[in-house]
Amino acid sequence: MAVYTQVSAEALSRFLTRFDVGALVSAKGIAEGVENSNYLVDTSEARFILTLYEKRVAADDLPFFMALLDHLASKDLAVPPAVPDRDGRTIHELEGRPACLIRFLPGVSVTQPTPAQAFAAADAMGAMHRAVADFEGLRPNSMGLDSWRPLFERCGRALDEIAPGLHADLGEALDRVCERWDDAAFDRCVIHADLFPDNVLMLGDTVTGLIDFYFAATDIRIYDLAIMHSAWSFDPQGRNFRPAVGDALIAGYSQHYPLSAAEKAAFATLASGACVRFALSRAWDWLNTPADALVTRKDPLAYMRRLHHYDPELATRTA
Ligand SMILES: Nc1ncnc2c1ncn2[C@@H]1O[C@H](COP(=O)(O)OP(=O)(O)OP(=O)(O)O)[C@@H](O)[C@H]1O
């Protein structure tokens, strides 16, 4: 579940009076997601998502995220903008947390994407990268390459409590990625940086929403596709690679930006970097979330297994 902050019906009704959105009819906590508290809110006029921002989203970053959502929505991309109140403000405070009322988009996120769905989703990512060409916002990637070693060191030897050998394996993978990563070689732009299947809403093979931009940052453009490739082209445990899905992602994205020879050559390193990034954030959460918490912990080892697909020479203690 992801409802960390409870919002009372009274507080929500009062909150909604700031907007021209009608009166509160119902509100339900949304179980999906791990980062923020989300409610599905129905009013007499429409349906909305109410998001209260929790630990990982810094309030100072919200103006960047809201400007990005607005920019993408204004270009007719299926991205939900925040709803402004009567004074034009989109960022609020509710129950002591930063909060935004977001337009609801139809669709469901797929758990086992087909190649056709992967093609459509990567096509949408390519369209997003085109659409940010004239977006002026910049945000350093707080989960980018420079953050991985400090996070690895903060996890420390406790990694071996998750699986014996994880400290050595992840350390070796990190060294190899850092040696090979060439920041200067590729185009940069604002990337989504977390476009997992659960952050794409679909109806059939059509993308109806790209959501959860709260890791969006300025970074290597093709790294966004590498993150997506590592998230979409495997079963959730990371055991089986699904080449048809991987190929469809590259084909869908190439409709906007065909991969250059240098990008093709670096793709496995960028995808290994994505695996290190998600193995580390998952490991940190694993070590710092009590086993009986209501939030489902995501398995870091599912990303160690993916790592071995992209870098088969790595040691295999934890895959
Ligand atoms: N604009 C929207 N329209 C429709 N549904 C939405 C919208 N935004 C969020 N949702 C629903 O809420 C769920 C949780 O949202 P979201 O992924 O943003 O949460 P999160 O806690 O940031 O999650 P994550 O763990 O992926 O970082 C989504 O899976 C989706 O079902």
Ligand SMILES: N[C@@H](CCO)C(=O)O
């Ligand atoms: N998409 C991330 C969680 C949100 O950052 C993961 O699956 O590890």
